[in-house]
Amino acid sequence: MASSTVTSSQPDRPPQPNLVFRRLRGQRSPAEFAAAIRRAAREIGERVSCDARYIGRVEAGEIRCPNYAYERVFLHMFPGRTLTDLGFAPRSSVRGRRARAAGDTSAQRTTNPARAGSETSGAYEPYDTQDPYDPHDTHEESDVLRRAFMTGGGATVAAASLCPLGLAHDAAAAQRPVRHAGASDADALEEAVRRIRLLDDRHGADGLYRRAAAPLRAAYALLEAGTTRRTTADRLYAGAGELAISVGWLAHDSGRFDDARSHYAEALATARMTGDAAVEAHAFCNTAFLARDAGRPREAVRAAQAAQRVARPLGSARLMSLLALREAGGWAGLADRVGCEQALVRAQVLYERGPSDADPEWMSFYGEAELEGLEAQCWSALGDWSRAARHARRAAQLxxxxxxxxxxxxxxxLADDLARGGQPDEAAAAGMRVLDLLAEVQSSRIHTMLAGTARVLLPHRRASEVSAFLERHAGLPRPA
Known part of the structure; x- marks a missing residue:
């Protein structure tokens, strides 16, 4: 481990828990508090990729002082307070850069703060972009983290920046031999997963999938390189499995079902090699979803049931709720209304038990809106259009x-359910709202759904609202 070249008057010490921040979270789960932070960031025009793991690191004292973006968000959320009021250390006490001698600048730039002494470790938050406007911010990140996901906004720019693990975009570069992997590599791998999920939530999969293959190959190259610490190895395997699932989802949402199936199988194998029940349950969960969409409902039921067996000891009621919904989707595809309704009831009962610290980080998307949306899909598969539309409308509102x-x-x-339920004008209006959103979202799955709705509405094309929708939909560029 490299020693810090930053002068410090304080000895190395273990991090002290941030009890103030923990009290501010109150009864909210880490995932719920992270969601509140993201909402506050949007209110002031900031973009932070806060999640449950970040909250955990702050509360554990690993992040002694947040970066400038998070600072602005926290001060917006808790007006009248300072960082020290929120339990953080003063920035001057953790930022070593002001203590650097002017003549020693070049040597300092090679220092990896992720491996330096405690006065630089945790001085900034490496999971989000540093403030690009701070003229004093010359603090160097790890070479791996510095080049990971420095996005500029928008689907195209975001996709072009998908270069986690500090490797080049091309496949050949992703397969070059690497040194032994360390904790900073595990950090970057986990951030790769986090950033892909964040960008997918905002923009959909089509603009991301083609750029995500190289990071995945890089992740498995790190596994092949090996590491000297078991804890780091476990993180790398878990991160590689989660990255394979994320890339599989991008393939799934882009309509590349065979690719998705391969990535999910890869994740499942990785999880089983290390006995990682959490990653295994996640892989089975996505496999069930894929099987349903690919027209293999019986496989969807089996995969969802397997996921529930693996996930039960993990202690997350919300995870078990989602898995019950995956099972319900399979039963609906088999036209088994009784099996579907029983699974939906289990999903609702489990959901109402509330969030917990055992909920996986990747489940940040699963709230009441997703519960309603997945139930809508079940009723749609069963041909109960009015009930499906009711749940879909509530999902979009929530x-x-x-x-x-x-x-x-x-x-x-919602548009499809309304169209099939004999409400063409309302369906066209909902379809128009989707077309508005497609300026930001690139998802072959949504394009396919909208095309089906357009076909159902064709007999009603003389109605003015339907005609306007069909005309605008006909001019829509199709995904590549």
């Missing part, structure tokens, strides 16, 4: 604005 793709998805579901 969805956090952060999840733009899901709002488009639920509204597309």
């Amino acid at each position: 969805q956090d604005p952060h999840f733009t793709r899901n709002i488009a998805l639920y509204t597309a579901e």
Whole structure:
């Protein structure tokens, strides 16, 4: 481990828990508090990728002082307070850069703060972009983290920046030999997963999938390189499994079902190699969803039931609720109304038990809106259009604005249910709202749903609202 070149008057010490921040969270789960922070950020025009793990690191004292973006958000959320009032250390006490001698600048730039002494470790939050406007912010990040996901906004720019793990975009570069992997590599791998999910929530999968293959190959190259610490190895395997699932989801949402199936199988194998029940349950969960969409409902039921067996000891009622919904989707595809209704009841009962610290980080999308949306899909598969439309409308109304793709998805579901339920004007209006959202969202799945709705509405094309929708839909660029 490299020693810090930053002068410090204080000895290394273990992090002290931030009890003030924990009290501010109150009865909210880490995931719920993270969602509140993201909402507050949007209110002031900031973009932070806060999640349950970040909250945990702050409360554990690993992040002694947040970066400038988070500072602005926290001070907006808790007006009248300072960072120290929120339990953080003063920035001057953790930022070593002001203590650097002017003549020693070049040597300092090679220092990896992720491996330095405690006065620089945790001085900034490496999971989000540093403030680009701070003229004093010359503090160097790890080479891995510095090049990971420095996005500029928008689906195209975001996709072009998908280069986690500090490797080049091309496949050859992703397969170059790497040194032994360390904790900073595990950090970057976990951030790769986090950033992909964040961008997918906002923009959909089509613009991201093609750029995500190289990071996945890089992740498995790190596994092949090995590591000297078991804890780091476990993090790398878990991160690689979660990244495979994330890339599989991008393939799934882009209509590349065979690719998705392969990625989910890869994640499942990775999880089983290390006995990681959490990643295994996640892989089975997505496999069930894929099987339903691919027209294999019996496989969807089996995969969802397997996921529930694996996940039961994990202690997350919300996870078990989602898995029950995956099972319900399979039963609906088999036209088994009784089996579907029984699974839906289990999902609702489990959901009402509330969130807990055992809920996986990747489940941040699963709230009441998703519960309603998945139930809408079940009723739609069973041909109960009015009930499906009722749940789809509620899903779109409840969805956090952060999840733009899901709002488009639920509204597309609503449009289709209304069209098939004999309400063409309302269906066309909902379809128009989806078309508005497609300026931000790239999802082949949503395009496919909307195309089906357009076909159902064709016999009603003389109605003015339907005609306007069909004309605008006909001019829509199709996904590549």
